Amino acid sequence: MNIILDGQIITLPDDVAQDDQLIRRALAPFYPAVTNAQIKREEKDGETQITVIKRAEPLG
Numbered sequence: 001m002n003i004i005l006d007g008q009i010i011t012l013p014d015d016v017a018q019d020d021q022l023i024r025r026a027l028a029p030f031y032p033a034v035t036n037a038q039i040k041r042e043e044k045d046g047e048t049q050i051t052v053i054k055r056a057e058p059l060g
Helices: 020-027 032-036
Strands: 002-005 008-011 038-044 047-053
Touching: 002 020, 020 032, 020 038, 020 047
Parallel strands: 002 047
Antiparallel strands: 002 008, 038 047
């Protein structure tokens, strides 16, 4: 299943993509900000599209 993060398409196994926490664990080593990100699912052309939206983090 494809995940969209920062305009990039990342492919994850379907069993991982079904659970938000598993998505976070799979992506966190490469994209640390994903641990606090919003995960949005929507149907598009008969397929589920998963978008990861990073939240602004405080500086400092």
